[in-house]
Amino acid sequence: xxxxxxxxxxxxxxxxxxxxxxxxxxxxxxxxxxxxxxxxxxxxxxxxxxxxxxxxxxxxxxxxxxxxxxxxxxxxxxxxxxxxxxxxxxxxxxxxxxxxxxxxxxxxxxxxxxxxxxxxxxxxxxxxxxxxxxxxxxxxxxxxxxxxxxxxxxxxxxxxxxxxxxxxxxxxxxxxxxxxxxxxxxxxxxxxxxxxxxxxxxxxxxxxxxxxxxxxxxxxxxxxxxxxxxxxxxxxxxxxxxxxxxxxxxxxxxxxxxxxxxxxxxxxxxxxxxxxxxxxxxxxxxxxxxxxxxxxxxxxxxxxxxxxxxxxxxxxxxxxxxxxxxxxxxxxxxxxxxxxxxxxxxxxxxxxxxxxxxxxxxxxxxxxxxxxxxxxxxxxxxxxxxxxxxxxxxxxxxxxxxxxxxxxxxxxxxxxxxxxxxxxxxxxxxxxxx
Amino acid sequence: xxxxxxxxxxxxxxxxxxxxxxxxxxxxxxxxxxxxxxxxxxxxxxxxxxxxxxxxxxxxxxxxxxxxxxxxxxxxxx
Numbered sequence: 001x002x003x004x005x006x007x008x009x010x011x012x013x014x015x016x017x018x019x020x021x022x023x024x025x026x027x028x029x030x031x032x033x034x035x036x037x038x039x040x041x042x043x044x045x046x047x048x049x050x051x052x053x054x055x056x057x058x059x060x061x062x063x064x065x066x067x068x069x070x071x072x073x074x075x076x077x078x079x080x081x082x083x084x085x086x087x088x089x090x091x092x093x094x095x096x097x098x099x100x101x102x103x104x105x106x107x108x109x110x111x112x113x114x115x116x117x118x119x120x121x122x123x124x125x126x127x128x129x130x131x132x133x134x135x136x137x138x139x140x141x142x143x144x145x146x147x148x149x150x151x152x153x154x155x156x157x158x159x160x161x162x163x164x165x166x167x168x169x170x171x172x173x174x175x176x177x178x179x180x181x182x183x184x185x186x187x188x189x190x191x192x193x194x195x196x197x198x199x200x201x202x203x204x205x206x207x208x209x210x211x212x213x214x215x216x217x218x219x220x221x222x223x224x225x226x227x228x229x230x231x232x233x234x235x236x237x238x239x240x241x242x243x244x245x246x247x248x249x250x251x252x253x254x255x256x257x258x259x260x261x262x263x264x265x266x267x268x269x270x271x272x273x274x275x276x277x278x279x280x281x282x283x284x285x286x287x288x289x290x291x292x293x294x295x296x297x298x299x300x301x302x303x304x305x306x307x308x309x310x311x312x313x314x315x316x317x318x319x320x321x322x323x324x325x326x327x328x329x330x331x332x333x334x335x336x337x338x339x340x341x342x343x344x345x346x347x348x349x350x351x352x353x354x355x356x357x358x359x360x361x362x363x364x365x366x367x368x369x370x371x372x373x374x375x376x377x378x379x380x381x382x383x384x385x386x387x388x389x390x391x392x393x394x395x396x397x398x399x400x401x402x403x404x405x406x407x408x409x410x411x412x413x414x415x416x417x418x419x420x421x422x423x424x425x426x427x428x429x430x431x432x433x434x
Numbered sequence: 435x436x437x438x439x440x441x442x443x444x445x446x447x448x449x450x451x452x453x454x455x456x457x458x459x460x461x462x463x464x465x466x467x468x469x470x471x472x473x474x475x476x477x478x479x480x481x482x483x484x485x486x487x488x489x490x491x492x493x494x495x496x497x498x499x500x501x502x503x504x505x506x507x508x509x510x511x512x
Contacts, residue, residue, distance in 0.1 A: 324475070
């Protein structure tokens with residue numbers, strides 16, 4: 001256990017991002033451990049040897065600095081920021097950091113009672129030499145932070161280990177963010193975003209995967225992971241050739257193929273948007289990411305059957321609209337969804353999402369031969385199955401060479417998931433080699 | 435002066451991937467120099483805050499592709 005004492009306590013409404021993930025958690029329970037995620041931080045060479053007491057002190061400083069790490073989910077629900085408390089720290093000698101990460105991630109957080117951070121320190125040493133920490137395992141509750149938020153925590157931890165202090169003022173805290181979102185500036189942002197949802201919800205297909213597959217697995221949720229260096233190289237080449245990001249290339253290809261599989265003329269995908277475009281939110285430790293709305297095929301002259309370069313050109317403004325729609329008030333969106341459902345006489349929800357979880361990348365050129373040869377290294381695996389998920393089709397880009405589809409097989413069979421991923425690879429490689 | 439400041443915001447938005455001078459002198463669309471959609475969103479946010487304008491993403495947004503076009507758009511929008 002380590003004790004911490006922060007500067008303030010208080011309560012505030014949940015932020016937009018917290019509300020969005022809270023809804024997803026409620027819809028996915030009891031399988032909501034799905035949203036836990038973590039990081040293994042190797043103690044940098046320049047910080048060794050680091051004692052358990054020293055690293056623990058660093059963890060305490062992190063919790064004091066970033067209020068998200070000492071905020072519980074209060075009633076109604078709300079943010080319940082505590083100023084002091086004790087955080088359990090597990091010390092495991094000679095343990096495998098990856099197994100610890102899996103173990104600490106395996107159970108859902110007790111949102112009202114448990115600190116949103118689980119910590120384990122891996123140590124080495126023993127009777128002959130002094131015990132030292134080699135790895136820090138951090139598992140986060142998604143109510144506390146998203147991927148980019150935890151990246152900030154990890155940076156601070158590394159800084160502490162190397163320099164013994166974390167310089168500078170902390171970034172904007174979730175309590176203050178919730179208050180900004182209710183201010184006139186926040187409401188203006190919300191209005192701009194909800195106008196984009198409103199416009200599209202009147203005309204997108206009610207849902208993307210609307211025909212039962214007839215061959216559901218038991219349990220029905222399955223994940224297939226495509227590992228493909230060829231996709232990585234092809235995507236980079238396309239991004240360079242068309243002056244866009246690999247993320248936009250992938251989102252466009254994913255969307256075009258959803259159109260092919262489902263037969264819809266216009267396709268709506270919900271990309272997870274970081275919502276860190278402003279200077280004030282860029283380094284905040286909290287969950288800012290939310291779903292945006294990306295629509296392709298509804299604009300004239302950019303039907304989904306168009307050539308890939310034309311689709312990319314149409315995707316460019318559509319991506320910016322999706323980014324802006326991401327930073328929205330979930331209550332506005334709920335109202336728009338309900339109204340669209342009433343007016344159209346059918347519930348409207350794409351149930352089709354895209355999450356590019358990479359932080360940053362350097363794009364490089366690869367020659368034809370390299371891309372062709374890389375196809376021999378492609379593999380596919382099925383690492384996950386569960387009962388509940390708040391979506392029917394989720395694409396995750398976890399690193400440059402790994403793309404997964406987590407699907408509800410009641411709506412897309414396992415065989416079709418596999419075919420989809422291989423078609424995605426083929427589309428990208430063929431376009432790159434064109 | 436306006437162009438100088440806009441070029442600075444472009445450079446900041448893409449974490450220095452291109453410099454202020456490169457943004458000013460670019461002869462190809464900025465997106466080909468490394469101003470990705472993410473950098474464009476940062477740029478839009480910075481411009482909206484600094485100049486109190488609102489960028490309509492439903493319309494033509496090709497003005498994001500050069501400092502000259504940005505300056506012209508901004509002068510008309512203010």
